[in-house]
Amino acid sequence: MEKTSEQIRADLLRPLFSTGPGYWTAVAIAASMVLAGVFAFCYQVYNGIGVWGLNSPVFWAFDITNFVFWIGISHAGTLISAILRLCNAGWRRPVTRCAEAITVFALSIGAIVPICHLGRPWLFYWMVPYPSERHIWPNFRSPLAWDFIAISTYLTGSTLFLFLPIIPDCAAARDLTRGWRRKLYSLLSLGWQGTPRQWHRLETAMHIMAIAIIPVAVSVHTIVSWDFAMTPVPMWHSTIFGPYFVVGAIFSGVAALILAMALLRKFLRLDEYLQPIHFDHLGKLLLTMSLLWVYFTFAERLTTWYGNDPSEMAVFWSSIRQQFAPLFWTMVVCNFIIPFPFLAIKKLRTITGTVIASTTIVAGMWIERFLIIVPSLEHKYLPYSWGTYRPTWVEITLMVAGFGMMALLYLLFSKLVPMISMWELEAGVRKAPAVPRHVVSLKPRPATGIAESEPFATDLSR
Amino acid sequence: MRALYALYSDPDAAQRAVNALKTAAGSLGIADRQIVVVTAEPFDGYDFSDEHAESPMFLIASFTGILGGLVGYWLTRFTQVSYPLPTGGMPIVPPWTNAIIVYELTMLGAIAGTVITLLVMAGLPQFGESLSDPEVWHGKILVGVTEPPEKARPELEKHLRQAGASEVKATA
């Protein structure tokens, strides 16, 4: 099917104007989840952190699970946008903005969770390095201080990475709308005109940022993993945590991206733009990450088992055979057993197939974060101090609110900005000439009048 | 802002128009910077689009990155020395852990430098009037001249039409 430039813009800008009752229902549901979370948090602040299920020795559970989970999800955008951009993979073009949006929103939620988990959340700003009247600065030897700096850097970088390519699309929206929308997009587009100079600057900036954001993303999740690895807790104090977490993050991030794309495709009617080939490519990526995840999990567990340290083995067996066995094996099934056929067999690597795989993977990765934290804390060195953990309604509500917040932010964003980058899509379609046109080598052509633009090619797999 | 412009669907035609305008620029009394090209997406491989390809952005980003790194080094070292609180047998100024902060702030510096350079060099935010046309977003390339001298108008129109435009527009 061929589309003109005009049709592309119309298709991608349509969701900004037409809103059905289904959208408002979705917003209502998401907003109520968020409100429930706000209520639960107020309840927690009023009554004390004791309303959670934490105890001695399990001082972190759902809170840090959610924190690591959301930071992990945020690695979607970086991988797709930045790495594929640097590799000049053409198929990334319809996918970049959905991915970058996931990154920014997941990071925002991931940044809020640690504030909510504090014993005294109203003092969270003490993590910020500023000359305070308390005559003290944050402890930069602490992994939490590294977390703060790293996540702030990553959030700033990804927000800019998301926002910069939005500028030209906002300019398009500005020129093609009227009324309050025109004013809004005038503001958001910063007066973008579209001269070649501006395009070059923008593309160079995107290129530099793509190069910069990848090491930041790797470092962020490594630093998050060091919240665990820097402590002498059995099965936490391992050098594998850095790479293990980064791989897990990209894994869960790509899965989340596939889910988001599938939903956008269905509800914004983007069938012609987010095509099966995109899901096929992402599915192959997801398969690679699944295999990598299996590799890291196996390596970690094998070295623990082989080393046979009593403290570590207590944690090991509690996951593999004892009270956490059902969760552990569910995780393996969710992260590998179910996804593998859907991702490895080409016939099954359809949109439905990848969505099934992604759903189980997102659930499986949440369980994985939980299983990293709680079994180790339940079985530290002194058996007298071993404990158990059960979540309370407050923690479960806060977890649900996180998902609600993600959905809400995504829904609102999809109404504000086209979810597919229009100019990147068009730029990909337009092929660069093999030889640059100079005045000298220009062949005279008959006056063509205003001809139709090049038809929109459906083969986006270049 | 007064301007005279035409819309082309073919980048070759646009290139011809730009060439014609540039050749005639001196005799018509218009400067190079008055010739404006506006597109809805970046074009590669054409003179009119590649003119401003070079930029010192990489260099500036590297420089601001180093600056950020120095800020990180200063922040960690200065605060640790000012309030020396020993923890866990570690040195007061542990170089390896400070390196993490230095690294993050280097990247932040590079990113911030890139964005600020982009805004400055692209002339954003620009809330004044600038030459554009909604048709640009439907795939047309706009080539025009801002503030053309009155007596040059017919000549300019001729150049624009010859390159292949069926209609030449003007803004007041």
Added chain:
Amino acid sequence: MPHKWAMVIDLDRCTGCEACVVACHAENNIATAGPDQAARGRAKHWIRVERYWEGEFPNARVRFQPVLCQQCDNAPCEPVCPTFASYHTPEGLNAQVYNRCIGTRFCANACPYTVRHLNFYNPEWDKPLHLQLNPDVSVRSVGIMEKCTFCVQRIRSAEIQAEGEKRELKDGEFNPACVQSCAPKAMVFGDLNDPNSEVSRLSRSHRSTKLMGELGTKPNVDYLERDSWQNGKNI
């Protein structure tokens, strides 16, 4: 010469009476958690007496080990606190600064001895027990981590007294509440930098071990045992 506070606990003398636990609660304004909270694993004892059984009837043997904050030289709980609420004092104590604590609970996770406790709720004392609070020790509010301080209020009080009287501190002049209340005199407290103190002498004993010393935390509490637990020998 600055002091270096340390403790020696003789496990061959400990009877498991838990007088130290009670004394610590009284001295340091530690509220009892109550049966519900204790059942949820939130019993808050700055010093606890761990009880381990070894062997089978009729050769069963019980072993008591009071575990408190080891005031480690290389404390893993100190570098991880983002607000410097946990740091090492010049006198070798691991200080917990309540005012700086925002309750990230990282220190509690990092402590291999599980001696750090969180105030899950604001502590409450039923009347008239609120009259028995020690005015020398602050009451910690919700969200703040706390742990054994070697009764730093007693240390500071004695040091200030000695300074005022322009004299050195004598060995055994004061003790933390747990040491003071130990009936079998299993616990000894003092200055390790004073080679003549009881603590220095006992820490040089051949029966001296450290709890999980292999972790490299360099604890300042010595445990004296004729036969070590790890060897599993019966006397």
